[in-house]
Amino acid sequence: MDELELIPPAIAGPPPAGGFWREVWRHFRRRKLAMLALSFVVFLCLVALFAPMIAGTKPIICKYKGRIYFPCMGYYVRSWENPIFRQDRMLHHYPTRLKELDPKSWAMWPLVYQDPYWRVRDNEWPGRPGNPWGINGKPSRLNWFGTDQQGFDVFAQMVHGTQIALSVGFVSMGIASVIGITVGALAGYLGGWVDMLLSRIIELVMCIPSLVLILALVAMLDNVTNYHLMAIVGITSWTGIARLARAEFLKLKQMEFVTAARAMGASWPRIVFLHVLRNALAPVLVPITFGIAAAILVESGLSYLGFGASPPNPSWGTLLKAGRSAIEQMWWLILFPGLAIFLTVLAYNLIGEALQEATDPRLRQVT
Amino acid sequence: MLNYIIRRVALGLLTLLLITFVVYALIRHMPGTPLTLDMANMDPRMMPSQEEIDRMNRLYGLDKPWYEAYFIWLKNVVQLDFGRSIPQNNEPVLNLILERMPATLLLSVTSLFLTYLLSIPIGLWSTVRSGTFAERAASTLLYMLYSLPAFVAALYLQLLFYSKLGWLPLFGMHSDNYETLSTAGKAWDLLKHSILPIVCFTYGSLAYDSRFIRANMQEVIRQDYIRTARAKGVPPGRVIWHHAFRNTLIPLVTLFGLTLPHLLSGAVILEQIFAWPGMGRLYFEAIGQRDYDTIMGLTLMFSVLTLLGQLLADLLYAVVDPRVTYQ
Numbered sequence: 276m277d278e279l280e281l282i283p284p285a286i287a288g289p290p291p292a293g294g295f296w297r298e299v300w301r302h303f304r305r306r307k308l309a310m311l312a313l314s315f316v317v318f319l320c321l322v323a324l325f326a327p328m329i330a331g332t333k334p335i336i337c338k339y340k341g342r343i344y345f346p347c348m349g350y351y352v353r354s355w356e357n358p359i360f361r362q363d364r365m366l367h368h369y370p371t372r373l374k375e376l377d378p379k380s381w382a383m384w385p386l387v388y389q390d391p392y393w394r395v396r397d398n399e400w401p402g403r404p405g406n407p408w409g410i411n412g413k414p415s416r417l418n419w420f421g422t423d424q425q426g427f428d429v430f431a432q433m434v435h436g437t438q439i440a441l442s443v444g445f446v447s448m449g450i451a452s453v454i455g456i457t458v459g460a461l462a463g464y465l466g467g468w469v470d471m472l473l474s475r476i477i478e479l480v481m482c483i484p485s486l487v488l489i490l491a492l493v494a495m496l497d498n499v500t501n502y503h504l505m506a507i508v509g510i511t512s513w514t515g516i517a518r519l520a521r522a523e524f525l526k527l528k529q530m531e532f533v534t535a536a537r538a539m540g541a542s543w544p545r546i547v548f549l550h551v552l553r554n555a556l557a558p559v560l561v562p563i564t565f566g567i568a569a570a571i572l573v574e575s576g577l578s579y580l581g582f583g584a585s586p587p588n589p590s591w592g593t594l595l596k597a598g599r600s601a602i603e604q605m606w607w608l609i610l611f612p613g614l615a616i617f618l619t620v621l622a623y624n625l626i627g628e629a630l631q632e633a634t635d636p637r638l639r640q641v642t
Numbered sequence: 643m644l645n646y647i648i649r650r651v652a653l654g655l656l657t658l659l660l661i662t663f664v665v666y667a668l669i670r671h672m673p674g675t676p677l678t679l680d681m682a683n684m685d686p687r688m689m690p691s692q693e694e695i696d697r698m699n700r701l702y703g704l705d706k707p708w709y710e711a712y713f714i715w716l717k718n719v720v721q722l723d724f725g726r727s728i729p730q731n732n733e734p735v736l737n738l739i740l741e742r743m744p745a746t747l748l749l750s751v752t753s754l755f756l757t758y759l760l761s762i763p764i765g766l767w768s769t770v771r772s773g774t775f776a777e778r779a780a781s782t783l784l785y786m787l788y789s790l791p792a793f794v795a796a797l798y799l800q801l802l803f804y805s806k807l808g809w810l811p812l813f814g815m816h817s818d819n820y821e822t823l824s825t826a827g828k829a830w831d832l833l834k835h836s837i838l839p840i841v842c843f844t845y846g847s848l849a850y851d852s853r854f855i856r857a858n859m860q861e862v863i864r865q866d867y868i869r870t871a872r873a874k875g876v877p878p879g880r881v882i883w884h885h886a887f888r889n890t891l892i893p894l895v896t897l898f899g900l901t902l903p904h905l906l907s908g909a910v911i912l913e914q915i916f917a918w919p920g921m922g923r924l925y926f927e928a929i930g931q932r933d934y935d936t937i938m939g940l941t942l943m944f945s946v947l948t949l950l951g952q953l954l955a956d957l958l959y960a961v962v963d964p965r966v967t968y969q
Contacts, residue, residue: 475660479664482945486929580926595793602801606805609801
């Protein structure tokens with residue numbers, strides 16, 4: 276595309292008609308703010324993915340007793356930390372114990388030596404003071420965003436909390452869009468009593484106060500994990516997608532290509548999910564993007580109210596909750612996580628809006 | 643028209659029945675009952691015996707399976723008996739709700755009033771000044787406000803006005819010495835306590851509505867009749883207000899109908915942050931205490947308002963747009 280733009284239009288003629296998504300991308304790219312938002316989300320994804328390498332107390336990679344290990348993997352899944360380190364009682368003492376037990380060992384450390392689940396103690400890292408806690412935990416050179424009441428580093432918690440915020444957004448909206456698109460597609464395409472029934476169900480779920488639904492479901496679980504929250508948010512937030520998908524399918528099923536497919540003898544599931552869905556996907560993508568922002572809000576709101584995942588849960592909402600209880604002294608517990616939530620929601624809203632304009636030709640002409 | 647209303651109401655009643663049924667099933671499946679949760683806070687030596695518990699369960703109808711209990715609840719509601727709150731000393735649910743209603747209404751009505759009072763001028767202003775630097779700055783600011791979650795804003799405002807500046811109280815609706823104050827002092831006290839909650843209730847819908855008005859105006863202002871009006875020499879103010887704005891009323895009216903339930907629903911997280919004794923907080927407390935009748939009473943009220951709001955929006959549609967008729 277870029278090379279083509281260099282050639283004067285008289286020679287190049289009209290640009291080749293790209294696919295629909297290519298066209299969308301071309302329009303999306305024009306909006307600077309949306310691109311900024313997109314790069315922010317990509318940045319957050321990278322932070323989430325590499326969280327243990329950004330902030331942690333386990334080496335990213337180390338050579339220990341003649342073998343190479345990746346202890347930081349333990350932050351993703353407990354058992355990915357090699358058992359040899361537990362045998363050697365390495366936890367929280369990696370910097371000193373590594374040298375002590377194997378003088379020839381070497382290690383590469385995370386960018387910030389701080390732990391979301393643990394207060395760094397005096398001389399844990401040789402010559403480095405431990406984390407202050409409570410009102411002494413102001414942002415400092417060692418604790419960029421301060422520490423909380425227990426002395427856990429806020430920056431480390433926020434970096435690891437990014438994983439929660441993003442995965443809750445993506446997974447719950449994934450669940451919601453599967454339910455929503457299926458229900459909406461069936462209602463819109465099949466019509467008749469199926470539509471009647473499914474529309475009533477959509478209305479029903481819309482009218483049930485989502486907080487009751489969420490709190491009731493959370494209360495039924497003994498040990499709430501973030502996976503539970505994702506599922507719960509997913510099964511409570513599909514109605515908007517379903518309504519839009521239904522409207523889109525109602526419109527598209529009148530199109531000629533559907534008649535053509537039917538004339539060729541395609542079965543209705545094939546028509547619905549192969550032919551119509553491809554064309555209905557673009558408008559449905561918009562509420563999904565806004566839904567991700569909403570899901571992140573729900574998760575942090577629930578954590579704020581104390582109904583989030585069971586501790587330890589370094590969610591942004593949990594930090595806000597800790598900050599609320601010490602609002603007179605510990606401002607840093609509110610300022611930084613609040614900013615993270617705000618910027619993430621803002622970014623998703625900007626992306627959603629740009630997508631809306633890029634996928635809807637009617638809006639495109641206007642701007 | 644009447645026919646349409648009757649059909650809608652009938653359908654609404656069916657939906658209502660389903661909603662209450664599902665919510666009842668859900669809350670009865672939450673672990674614990676109002677009695678067991680109450681006992682958790684009791685002195686172990688004062689624990690009632692098993693017979694006593696059974697007697698109380700029978701008394702409150704908690705021994706029956708939930709579907710049976712639901713129909714008993716439904717029968718009572720049809721007779722306008724909304725039940726009693728077990729954890730709140732058997733206070734009738736209706737009294738509890740009426741007691742909390744003014745606090746929520748104070749916030750929601752003020753905020754609704756402020757929203758429309760401000761968003762219409764802002765929306766019109768940004769249409770007229772479209773593209774200027776001031777308009778773009780204002781639009782960006784409004785967009786950011788729209789994305790700012792209310793509970794984050796609430797915490798930030800508390801941080802600023804309570805912790806840093808010390809101008810406003812942190813939470814609650816009254817100061818401790820409220821009873822001793824003069825009438826003017828009471829009003830001042832209430833005002834000081836309600837500023838932050840009202841701001842948090844308002845700014846989101848203000849941002850949303852003024853963007854909404856602007857978007858609709860942008861569409862209308864390109865119409866031929868606007869150009870005609872301008873061409874025949876109608877003053878610009880009149881074109882905007884009389885010719886353009888009136889034609890954006892339809893979506894605005896729909897929006898108004900959909901905000902109706904929010905007048906009473908309050909906001910759980912905001913009321914929690916400001917310890918504001920409103921409906922949202924009552925809801926939250928009721929869920930925590932497994933206060934079945936209160937949850938059901940509130941759910942019923944919100945669902946009725948939601949459905950009514952939708953109906954009202956559709957009917958107002960016909961009022962503002964003569965082309966719309968319901969057969």
